[in-house]
Amino acid sequence: MSGFDTAEHPHRRFNALKGEWILVSPHRSKRPWQGQQEAPEQEHRPAYDPGCYLCPGNTRANGEINPAYDATFVFTNDFAALQEKVPMGSINEGGLLRAEAESGICRVICFSPRHDLTLPEMTTPAIRKVVDLWVEEFRTLGTRPDINYVQIFENKGQMMGCSNPHPHGQIWAQRTVPMEPAKEGEQQLAYFQEHQRTLLSAYLALELEKQERVVLENEHFVVLVPYWAMWPFETLLIARRPVQDITQLTDEEREALADILRRLTIRYDNLFQISFPYSAGLHQRPTDGQEHPEWHLHMHFFPPLLRSATVRKFMVGYEMLGDPQRDITPEFSAGRLRDMSEVHYKQAAV
Template structure:
């Protein structure tokens, strides 16, 4: 039998960590007839409207397996924690946007509380909250849920954002992200929805076809900086934007949603919390794949324009009265 492996492996060519876990092979894949996230399952029980559970098939663990030893290659223990956020007892709900705003706010507050708890562990570096939606992108369980990875390193994409924001701040003495918000509000052609606390737009430099970024207007670095009113307002913006994404093409949109914020124990004054949603369908309704240019070359291609896609999404939000359902 192949040895179980759970470790971090350093890629010396790209300069980034790869998480390796043979434990993940055992996880259920879109099972029929039984859902481990439904009420009454062994780990869920009854009497809840949302809850956070340990991932039974984690990429990271607070008791990780001993990493392998190599002459040249570098490894490290995959210390960390993986959580599943079960957003509702309702199994056949299409998306979290179908829930009331108050319920979405409760889910978000559970995540904020978990972040506050995980910050006590000084061995961990980053709290990554994310949501994968749709069988098309390989979701293993379709019951509405999101996930949390509490990592011993800062994800490379976030680290790249930090370095560019640091450079811009040193040159201009202003937050790069605040400047982006200002430019989007000035032009307004890519904004899809905004409120007094939040602004949602398709970036000028969008990579994915229906990519939406959501920023707090106030300069905020991490989840625990948000007020209760800002969390409630974020719930409304999420419901509105995701409703629009699921209706813009007349069928549910597969997407990935990720929260970017400061590392857990470092506060960068030039970094700005935000959410990125990567809607995977092109305007034709066909799936966008990260293929040769994107995966092999590392640079994305965009088959439409962010301005046109923003117009489509604004129209879908308006005509479907998203956020008022």
């Protein structure tokens, strides 16, 4: 078809990291919205909340008292989705009714003793302490013989189901490899076996050459809106050096990771001048004792907001029954984020 333009016409894009397709409908981005509008979250929180289960010195729901921590704090989740000691067993009825026991451990990481901060409002040295704790936890949990995958993640904001506004993330470490990293692992392995380089190394080289989806970068990391982005302002943070997991980062690379996390999340907050909600997490090699040269450390950010602080994207209907779909193009989203200041809007107003 002559005149085909991905900025104007509906088309499919291939997600090379998962082996799936997404429908892009840029012509729909101007449609009027009469659907649900979200109420922005309360921005004003105290530095310390005596009723918060995560603040220093407070009593948690299980009766334990938090230490008077002054940086980061990690503990085993009081209401964990996984348990360490589970009787091993399985069910298989004709290959259709299948179940198997799953064991693991869930940890909570408090990013700061301050109840009123989030990552973009923290200093780079403070975020570096979070990165160092991620490294320590991945190394400790990943060496356990009963743990084959360690998932580090953060849910930020009520819109993403965060049950406590205190700045924190989670780690779920388990016996099996979850479906999302398993799919990525299959695609990365197939590419590595054919090309003898990581899939994300090749992809990053293409994106750096084109520049149209690159949001920001430093010496060791690049943040871009992936070609196959599903969420409106989704980003992918990729290590320039193809390390398999976060423990392989040098001291300088850890510092660079803290730097780019702060700069990215500030841009997110500045987009609609709110504490920008998202789910984010690191994807790295399984901890099954095998070599995984195909794996390339990266981090996903999945924010739900679409047009404003009050209009979000819903994954419903066709997206549940067919393929993921988006209206605004990844190139447009990258341009919006690229144009954002790296001075947080709260500081700019001072």
